[in-house]
Amino acid sequence: MCAMSSTELNNRVVTSGKGYQIKPSPHHERLYVIELEKQVVASFFEDVGEISSQQLEYIPYMRFVITDKLASLLDEDFQKSVRGIIHDRNTGGFTVGVNEQTTDPEDYVKFSTAFSHLVGIPNFDAMSGNYYARFSVKHTDNSDSYLRQAYRLFTLHTDGTYVDEATDWLLMMKFDEQNAVGGRSRLLHLDDWDELNRFYHHTMASQRLVYKAPPSKNVVKEVFRTTFYEQNNEPCICFIDQFVHPENIEQANYLKDLSSSMENASATTGLELPAGELIMLNNHFWLHGREAFEENTGLHRELLRQRGRFA
Template sequence: MSMVETKKHPEQVWTGHGYRIEPNKEHPRLYKVELEGWVVEQFLVDVKNISDEQLEYIPYQRLMVAKALQDLLDESFGETIRHILHDRLSGGFTVGLGGKDADAQDYVKFSTAFSHLAGIPNFDAMSKKYYARFSVKHTDDSDSYLRQAYRRFTLHTDGTYVDEPTDWLLMMKMEEENAAGGSSRLLHLDEWEDFEYFSNHSLASYPFTYKAPASKNVSEEVTRKTFYTWNNQPCICFIDQFVYPQTIQQAEYLQELSHSMEQSKAVIELELPVGDLVMLNNRFWLHGRGAFEQNTELHRELLRQRGRFVQ
């Protein structure tokens, strides 16, 4: 019997002061967080005087941004967000500003509120901040698939090449012009048809070496098992670009694993409007991006945060 047949999808609905959380129509395992319009408007007013510099230089200000959002809702909101991210049946949600007018720094503050309700973001060596902003355009000369618009960005988990836990991932769309294609591609580990085969393979727990390209500003090498146990449940750590096998047998295993995930019928494409974010448990969700259609005027800006849970 396949993993898809043995797992049930979440059906819970939460309602509270200023919000509603329900199953997402785009994916049966994701939730959709809907904030009432007045909440978003008041949140942006309440955090208006927290400057870019304060967010970057004073770590506790980031938590105060999270407090500003939670104070408008109720004490259980943050607990519910953390519960969803930990929940193996789900592990993810989408949320947005509901079309409210906002600038780039408003998006940073909004995403910061959610990341700090979940935990603490890791330092992002690429941007040298706790978050990264990057653009995808028609031309690119980078050394990874992150900014290359016309290639499929294959399914992977984040944090493979850093020596710190990466429990969750947040991605937010900040700007988009002349973009067709480029959808987020998502795969929940328990939906993957070949999960049991690859997780029980003789190389499943082999400590592969991961190295980052120069653009990531990380020079250390780390070793990671592809499959491991977290909270008594099997999880995955993988990205095809940065893993360095030592033998042909190891290379075949990794290639077959990646190909199987890319061909999985359980992969879904998620379209996020500008001002929306998706937050995922990075230990049992894989993510990637479809290729864009060619357009010389293509432009998309994304924001990324990734980090760890705290008690």
């Protein structure tokens, strides 16, 4: 388990290319921020203006068409750089926004689709019946998971635990937010977790556990997964407390202690994501969650989620 030191992370270089700059995020030492020039963003939305989100939903190849529109406005190294960040164990994540060029949800769908398809192919999202899901967090909710429950802590987890296909990456984009105090994204990179070795080498770490989704996810199949696994000789994790079904007291105590340890890890940090920005993470070694909101009857947040496999 070889992680970069704080000094090495802080000394990462800034990369500039035609129409963009990639530099270390000021909000998290492992993340990058991609800054697109305003003219690039404006030109992208002009070039894809005749393409609707319905076309993207109905015609899969159109998703790559708009990805090519974005790539053609930048240099040939841009896609390599984006993929390089997501695959890099030491970072594995970035944020990028529309640079105040639009507030149209249609444009947000196009923008997020272009970035997801630079990296890979989104999985079918059974909850929405589409390749992406849009959902709101409001003052009241009667859902069967923490996803839409505003005033509960959404505990750290990885995505795709209850589906039988690879979930290599995760993308989340904020569309709109009103009367929201709190509710920051919570992030933990596996290599920053001070008790990783304790849980990774535990006898329970390699036991296959049952994952089952609640009715709202529209997935009825049970999936068996180990909590930890290796990729490129590095530990990776698959976990969400709501959907894992232990079969005995020992498994339950292991999972409870694991979740509690991550929640209380000093490296678990909050990140603000403004409307019009997205974050993309490697789902194998990043865990994410959400802080609770402060109660407000006018609370509204709308998000888009995509998750899928590498190209």
